[in-house]
């Protein structure tokens with residue numbers, strides 16, 4: 072039986088959607104799955120901890136069509152301090168936009184990293200509408216794909232899955248605009264302010 076280390080690469084790990092996805096994954100996974108958030112100060116500790124695991128599951132959000140800097144920085148340390156026995160790397164990525172295909176570039180970046188650094192590459196689950204889907208009845212779709220992801224790691228029969236909310240782009244846009252406008256209002260920020268580049272004034 073293998074052992075999976077789930078590493079959360081979200082910059083807001085303690086209250087991240089990625090954390091929720093990791094929790095849901097560990098509930099459907101029959102293997103021992105341990106969780107850790109990547110922080111600025113724990114890179115070396117995580118590199119050492121990896122020696123005990125057959126599998127590494129990166130759980131992270133898409134940021135600007137790429138990996139969040141939290142994860143990039145960890146990958147740099149891992150490059151310099153690789154474990155002796157390299158785990159199989161799998162990916163559980165979520166993005167804000169409806170289309171899970173938005174995640175493809177980030178997955179390719181990780182695949183290239185694994186190829187260049189000698190890590191076997193495993194499975195991928197790409198989630199679209201990742202900010203919203205867990206709060207809807209479509210949460211059940213995520214659970215079923217997470218089960219497939221877990222089973223693929225357990226069997227060593229790797230695959231790729233994607234999941235999103237089965238609604239139209241128009242409906243998604245309408246619902247998400249309403250959500251963000253009310254979120255902004257709660258924090259004293261208008262739609263016009265949110266549409267500018269002046270995020271810190």
Ligand SMILES: Cc1cc2nc3c(=O)[nH]c(=O)nc-3n(C[C@H](O)[C@H](O)[C@H](O)COP(=O)(O)O)c2cc1C
Pocket residue numbers: 081082083086087088089090131132133134135136137165166167168169173201202
């Ligand atoms: C700085 C930033 C950049 C983002 N860039 C993208 C993006 O390029 N495409 C996308 O679909 N979602 C993007 N998102 C949305 C996140 O992927 C989405 O909210 C995700 O659920 C956040 O996950 P987390 O809570 O685990 O950090 C971005 C969010 C932030 C804060």
